[in-house]
Amino acid sequence: MFERLRSFFRARAHRHDFEDGMTDELSFHIEQYTQELILSGLSPAEAGRRARIEFGSRNSIEGECRESHGLHLFDELGRQLRYAYRLLRKAPGFTVTALLTLAVCLGANLTIFAVINSILLRPLPFPESDRLVTIFNTYPKAGVDRDGASVTNYYERRGQIPAFASIAIYSYGTAIIGESGSTEREQVIDYAGPDNHSRLTRLPYCLPPTRHGVGILIYRFFEAQSPRPPMPPAYASSDTSR
Amino acid sequence: MGKAADLLPGTLDMLILKAVSLRPLHGYGVLQRIRQISGETFDIPQGSLYPALYRLEHQALIAAEWGQSENNRRAKYYTLTTAGRRRLREETAGWNRLASGIASALNTRPEEV
Numbered sequence: 496m497f498e499r500l501r502s503f504f505r506a507r508a509h510r511h512d513f514e515d516g517m518t519d520e521l522s523f524h525i526e527q528y529t530q531e532l533i534l535s536g537l538s539p540a541e542a543g544r545r546a547r548i549e550f551g552s553r554n555s556i557e558g559e560c561r562e563s564h565g566l567h568l569f570d571e572l573g574r575q576l577r578y579a580y581r582l583l584r585k586a587p588g589f590t591v592t593a594l595l596t597l598a599v600c601l602g603a604n605l606t607i608f609a610v611i612n613s614i615l616l617r618p619l620p621f622p623e624s625d626r627l628v629t630i631f632n633t634y635p636k637a638g639v640d641r642d643g644a645s646v647t648n649y650y651e652r653r654g655q656i657p658a659f660a661s662i663a664i665y666s667y668g669t670a671i672i673g674e675s676g677s678t679e680r681e682q683v684i685d686y687a688g689p690d691n692h693s694r695l696t697r698l699p700y701c702l703p704p705t706r707h708g709v710g711i712l713i714y715r716f717f718e719a720q721s722p723r724p725p726m727p728p729a730y731a732s733s734d735t736s737r
Numbered sequence: 738m739g740k741a742a743d744l745l746p747g748t749l750d751m752l753i754l755k756a757v758s759l760r761p762l763h764g765y766g767v768l769q770r771i772r773q774i775s776g777e778t779f780d781i782p783q784g785s786l787y788p789a790l791y792r793l794e795h796q797a798l799i800a801a802e803w804g805q806s807e808n809n810r811r812a813k814y815y816t817l818t819t820a821g822r823r824r825l826r827e828e829t830a831g832w833n834r835l836a837s838g839i840a841s842a843l844n845t846r847p848e849e850v
Contacts, residue, residue: 523765
């Protein structure tokens, strides 16, 4: 297999050498045969004629030689592409229409897929995720528009803001996952909450409260990205989570 | 050549490998050598020789190199590669098995059954 690929690429890269070599080789053959026929008593003209007839069609033999090196596929592809290009250039109206149709269809497909992907295939893992918002701390005087909240902020705010049905907190991090002694480090989202369990406990990966009264959960980032429900989560005590 | 036999399918490759194994040859030389070593039994269609040579070269069973012919012309010479030698050995063994099987079948006399 390897040799064939090498032979194919060599013939392809040195296509001129391949063609010239083939022409020379076949001409050499016919000349040799002509010489032999002349020696056997034929006139040079007759010998040449006989040699060419017995050799057969050079075109088809050369074609078969190219085929045995796998070159005919590329030749055919090139021919077809040139033909297609000429046809398209001859009918610009059709070409433009076809291209526009393709573009519109591709665009529509992409849009529809994006919508389906975000709504059906990979919705956020929360009920009524369209009502989910992210809140930031802002410090206008310090010129900081968006900053993260602290754990203390979270404890102060949960249950205190009537506009929110529930509040959760998350942070990105890495964690070592697996048996003790394991060295597998994964990117995780540390997630704590919510203050009342009525809404989020419907999720399969929301944990019962720990001794701190907060469900802490680490799940693999990649699983959270996938449309399938996450694997049963790994538990972690709250002091390792942030 | 008169009543030359047609080659059995698949045997041309084997004969080419054999011819080339004796000494490096150009295409025309392969044809002559096969004619010579087979006792002029076969008439090899000249047109089918080169596709076969190119196929064998493509499979790396023979290698090609440009050289000078006896009459000082540039000619492509073919030699057997290691893989080709192995293939020739396998094909020879397979062929001998086949030929001896057929020969013993065809030479059977009634009293031997």
